[in-house]
Amino acid sequence: MNQMLRVPREETSLRERATQTLRKAILDGHFAPGQKLSERELCEDLDVSRSCVREALQHLQAEGLITIIPHRGPEVTTISAQEVRDIYEVRANLESLAGRNFANNASPEQIQALRAKLTELAEPDVAEDRSTMLTVKNQFYDILIEGCGNLVAGQMLQQLNNRVTVLRRISMSQPGRFANTLKELDAIVTAIENRDGDTAARLCAEHVQKAVDNVLRSMQA
Structure with missing residues (x-):
């Protein structure tokens, strides 16, 4: 097995849980459309690393739930x-x-x-x-x-x-x-x-x- 392709299971699980938790918070209306999200606060609330939060945000951006604005950071997507x-x-x-x-x-x-x-x-x-x-x-x-x-x-x-x-x-x-x-x-x-x-x-x-x-x-x- 190529050791370079192995994914740390604990880290993967944390990323998945962070993504699922953020997704549910958005779908449940905990975060409103247009609301800015602080990576630091999300790290504290989710009790995960900044890299986990960033990967979760990128995943949700691909789903259309998060918009990452240059020089401003992430916010909940507003749908026109x-x-x-x-x-x-x-x-x-x-x-x-x-x-x-x-x-x-x-x-x-x-x-x-x-x-x-x-x-x-x-x-x-x-x-x-x-x-x-x-x-x-x-x-x-x-x-x-x-x-x-x-x-x-x-x-x-x-x-x-x-x-x-x-x-x-x-x-x-x-x-x-x-x-x-x-x-x-x-x-x-x-x-x-x-x-x-x-x-x-x-x-x-x-x-x-x-x-x-x-x-x-x-x-x-």
């Missing part, structure tokens, strides 16, 4: 209205494809799992906790991606997921949005249960369009 439209346009096409393929290709067990996750999402204790609600909704989409049978579409949706999660937090702040979301997802799952790929695809696209409309309204407000 045009970027929101671009992200959701891509998401609408990918989710439409995923919905159609899931309806046509998913196993009965996967369809049951999708319905069960939607039922969980509708539970009062989940709906009342924003962080839990976003986690369960992400799990709903994980099932959809896994059962759609298109690895490329699934990978692209997962790459978008972190930025979409930030925007979902904004969208869900609109009064009545969560109740409407449950109705929209229920219609999608019903179409999938009926193996109606065309309807599932159309409803997925409509759901994403309503989500982007809510995000843009919240940003304007």
Whole structure:
């Protein structure tokens, strides 16, 4: 074995934990868009070295969650209205494809799992906790991606997921949005249960369009 290629396991684990912790803090809204981040303070809060923090920030920059500005340092990425439209346009096409393929290709067990996750999402204790609600909704989409049978579409949706999660937090702040979301997802799952790929695809696209409309309204407000 080439010793030069060996990665210290403890150091790798620290970098991964630092990245995961920072990612979760951003997705949970602990850090706001545009907020500047101090490497020194992050080192103290995470109890890791500056090199670990820098590598975590670089990783999150690649995910679009962090922007590193020359001579100013890192800050939480602010997404413009045009970027929101671009992200959701891509998401609408990918989710439409995923919905159609899931309806046509998913196993009965996967369809049951999708319905069960939607039922969980509708539970009062989940709906009342924003962080839990976003986690369960992400799990709903994980099932959809896994059962759609298109690895490329699934990978692209997962790459978008972190930025979409930030925007979902904004969208869900609109009064009545969560109740409407449950109705929209229920219609999608019903179409999938009926193996109606065309309807599932159309409803997925409509759901994403309503989500982007809510995000843009919240940003304007």
